[in-house]
Structure formats: structure tokens, C-alpha cells
Amino acid sequence: MAHRFPVRVYYEDTDMGGIVYHANFLKYIERARSAWVRDLGHDQNAMRAGGTIFVVRRVEADFLAPAHYDDVLDVVSEIISAGAAKLVMEQTVMRDETVLFRALATVVCLGPDGAPVRLPANIRQLAR
Amino acid sequence: MAHRFPVRVYYEDTDMGGIVYHANFLKYIERARSAWVRDLGHDQNAMRAGGTIFVVRRVEADFLAPAHYDDVLDVVSEIISAGAAKLVMEQTVMRDETVLFRALATVVCLGPDGAPVRLPANIRQLAR
Amino acid sequence: MAHRFPVRVYYEDTDMGGIVYHANFLKYIERARSAWVRDLGHDQNAMRAGGTIFVVRRVEADFLAPAHYDDVLDVVSEIISAGAAKLVMEQTVMRDETVLFRALATVVCLGPDGAPVRLPANIRQLAR
Amino acid sequence: MAHRFPVRVYYEDTDMGGIVYHANFLKYIERARSAWVRDLGHDQNAMRAGGTIFVVRRVEADFLAPAHYDDVLDVVSEIISAGAAKLVMEQTVMRDETVLFRALATVVCLGPDGAPVRLPANIRQLAR
Numbered sequence: 352m353a354h355r356f357p358v359r360v361y362y363e364d365t366d367m368g369g370i371v372y373h374a375n376f377l378k379y380i381e382r383a384r385s386a387w388v389r390d391l392g393h394d395q396n397a398m399r400a401g402g403t404i405f406v407v408r409r410v411e412a413d414f415l416a417p418a419h420y421d422d423v424l425d426v427v428s429e430i431i432s433a434g435a436a437k438l439v440m441e442q443t444v445m446r447d448e449t450v451l452f453r454a455l456a457t458v459v460c461l462g463p464d465g466a467p468v469r470l471p472a473n474i475r476q477l478a479r
Numbered sequence: 480m481a482h483r484f485p486v487r488v489y490y491e492d493t494d495m496g497g498i499v500y501h502a503n504f505l506k507y508i509e510r511a512r513s514a515w516v517r518d519l520g521h522d523q524n525a526m527r528a529g530g531t532i533f534v535v536r537r538v539e540a541d542f543l544a545p546a547h548y549d550d551v552l553d554v555v556s557e558i559i560s561a562g563a564a565k566l567v568m569e570q571t572v573m574r575d576e577t578v579l580f581r582a583l584a585t586v587v588c589l590g591p592d593g594a595p596v597r598l599p600a601n602i603r604q605l606a607r
Numbered sequence: 608m609a610h611r612f613p614v615r616v617y618y619e620d621t622d623m624g625g626i627v628y629h630a631n632f633l634k635y636i637e638r639a640r641s642a643w644v645r646d647l648g649h650d651q652n653a654m655r656a657g658g659t660i661f662v663v664r665r666v667e668a669d670f671l672a673p674a675h676y677d678d679v680l681d682v683v684s685e686i687i688s689a690g691a692a693k694l695v696m697e698q699t700v701m702r703d704e705t706v707l708f709r710a711l712a713t714v715v716c717l718g719p720d721g722a723p724v725r726l727p728a729n730i731r732q733l734a735r
Numbered sequence: 736m737a738h739r740f741p742v743r744v745y746y747e748d749t750d751m752g753g754i755v756y757h758a759n760f761l762k763y764i765e766r767a768r769s770a771w772v773r774d775l776g777h778d779q780n781a782m783r784a785g786g787t788i789f790v791v792r793r794v795e796a797d798f799l800a801p802a803h804y805d806d807v808l809d810v811v812s813e814i815i816s817a818g819a820a821k822l823v824m825e826q827t828v829m830r831d832e833t834v835l836f837r838a839l840a841t842v843v844c845l846g847p848d849g850a851p852v853r854l855p856a857n858i859r860q861l862a863r
Binding site: 495496501502503505506509527532534535536537538539540541542 | 623624629630631633634637655660662663664665666667668669670
């Protein structure tokens, strides 16, 4: 079950090439992950206060087509696999039917001592 | 007549102080100005293609209280004065009733040769 | 006695206008303040661990001329006035002899409880 | 023959986790690529004026250990393979002997019409 998250391209996101600076796509997909976690009822501020955080371990990213100022994009996120403490997500950034960017992102959940901790159950259960 | 624009604080906006990095407030108020111009029917991509751009000339900014991850803020913008090619705007960033940031921003409209050009009439008329 | 700090403009600093995004000048002058504090023998990581931080309270910024990709700029910083816990600095960003940006920045030193604390003596003594 | 490029971690690079925000490692490795191209005698402003640009097509990135405020890092870059218009580079970000980040970055050279163009010879010849 995919999660959709809208992103408006701001002026600050562009570079002198007249398009969105490539690294900003990683910000877009993180906003989407954060929104998803929030939609599932998890408050990352509270998690953090309790010593639990999500950390990005690996990203495989393909930059397929440029995004432009004022575009309204959609980040479509899906969990590909979920281990006890690790998620692999596929995240695509679309403008209408065009895929601009696609990434596989591996995220782990770490506890107060930096060791992996179990992911919340309602997140793991979303693995397709 | 004030314009209101919502901003969600993203993880990318924070710094190691645990709060929004100070310069990012300038991004927030620019997003609000861009949205306002769009709401008034001006497409900045089309303006730019025609050689007309808005440029920030001066900002007086007071950083009054910190913003935090996941906060939903409001940027309240009002035109203080408008000349032929120049606007002075007051922009405040609020969290509920608390003012976190306040700025006076001076923006000019420049034409293809870099010289000032008349602001669109429906923008100038908003001066209070 | 002014402090000089070199800044190379990176691709990431530019925007679709083909110039440095305006808010990034605030980053440049903060890098210069940080370098200055480091040059004076203060380790901001250690200060922070001890609960003391610098916070930007106010910036008056004039954007005078654009900076471009690959420019090598100089940030020239001078302390205008120093109180017990508060500094006012004038910071200009130059390309050769051209002033691109000028700011008055007010910075305060805060302690563990968020209340102002005395600035290190060798910083206060630099006020001109 | 590897290229080395130093990076100082600025306050602006950190996030509320107290470490460098993950996407900023992509900025660090791009600064290194730009410096390398400059060291090889290519002026990207002139290339761009002539209609030729480098574009990032793919990044495989592993985030291995955190970087912190004020760290001095080294970006070590090596060309793994070079086609007519395409480079694959391995780029690692080190703090002393510790690898914090490693990426395989695929970059292509595009001409005025957006079609691939031959890479400069002295870049292709660096492929190991």
C-alpha cells in the first residue's frame, strides 16, 4: 500500500542549471518518510526524547528527469521489505505520470545506545 | 490585508542546536512571498521567461524564539509600502499566537537589462 | 581589527537565477563567525557540551551585488560593539574590491538555562 | 590516481541529531568533483556558457558513520570507469582513517541539445 506525499518545488531548491539541485530529491523523500511515520501515529520528537531514531543507511538513487521551480510533485513510497530493525523502501518522485527520480532507501531504527531496536509493529506490517 | 502561508518544519531545516537553523527563516518567508505572487495570478516562471524577476535587496530580521521539528508555522505577510518597482513587506513567522521571527523585506522588480521595472498593478495596490 | 575568511561558491549555493541564493549569504557570514571564534581558541563543540551557545538575535542585511558559481569571496568581520553577553558585528562579503553583501549581526551568548552569560573576554576585547 | 579534497563541516550542515544531515554528503562529493574538474583546467562556467554541463545520473550511497560539527573531512575520488560521455566515480568521505560515507556516482556530460557529448580527454584518461 503506497503512501503519497505532495511536494511543491521552492525557489531555494533550484540551482543555476534552472532545475532542482540533485541532492534535494533526498530531502523530498525524507519529508515523505517523516509524513508517513507521522500519519501512522508516531511522533518523532517523542521517539527522539525516548532515545529512538531512524537513520538512513543506504540510498540507491536514479535521477531520471529534472524538476522545475513551482512544480507540484508526488512522492510515492512503498516498503519493499522489513526486518526487525530495518526497512527498505522504494520511493519515486513523480510529476503527473512522469517519474523524475527513483530511490531504494534503507532505514534502520536505533535505540539510546546506538544499537538497532525493533521497528514499531504498524510500520513493519506495511511491507508489501 | 495580510497573506497567510503555512510552513511545516522538516528535519532538514534543523541544526545541532535542536532548532530551525536561523537562515532557514529567510527561506520560509520567501516561500510565502512566492505563494502570494502565485495567488495573485503571476507565474514567476513566465515572468522570468519574459526577463522580469523579483530580487531581495534588504532584510531586517529579528529572531525572537526558536522553531522545532514538525512544527506547523504560519507566515503572515503584509505590504508596508510600494513604490513603482519596490515593495517593503513585513513578514512574521508565528506558531499559534507566538511570534518566532519578524522581518522587513525589501524586494525590487527588475527587467531584462537589470533595471527596475514597474511592479504588477495588483501587487502595488495591496500596500496598506 | 578585522577578521578575513575565504568562501568558495559551490554549485549547491546557486539558484535558478544563476547567482547565489540570497539566504546563503547568512550561511557565509556564520561560517566566518565560527572560524573567528575557533581562531580565538574557543571550541564550540566544547562550549556546547558545557551548555554555552551563541545565538543570532538580529540581522540587518543588504544584498548589493550577486555572487556566482566558483567565485572566491572574502568575508570581512569586525566587532562594532560588545556588551557583557552581546556582540554586534559588521560583516561584509567581498569579491576583490566589490562589496556584494553587508550585514549587521547581533549575537548573544546563552548559558545552560537559556539566560545570557558573559562572553569570553578575548572576544569582547576585540570590539573596535 | 585519487583526488583528495578537504571539507570543513559547518554549523549549517548539521541536523537535530547533532550530526551532518545525510543528504549533505552528496553536496560534499559534488564539491570534490567540481574541484577536480577545476584542477584539470576546465572552467564549468565557461563550459556552461558553451552549452556543456555535467549531470548526476545515479548515486549509490552508504552512510557508514556520522560526521560532526567542525570536523575536517577528506573526500577521496577515483574514476572507476569512463565511457565516451559517462563517468563512474567512487567517492569516499574520510575523517582521518575512518570511512564515513562511500558512494558510486555516475555522471554524464550533456551538450546544448541535452544529448550526451564526449567527455574532455584529460578526464577520461584518469579512469583507473
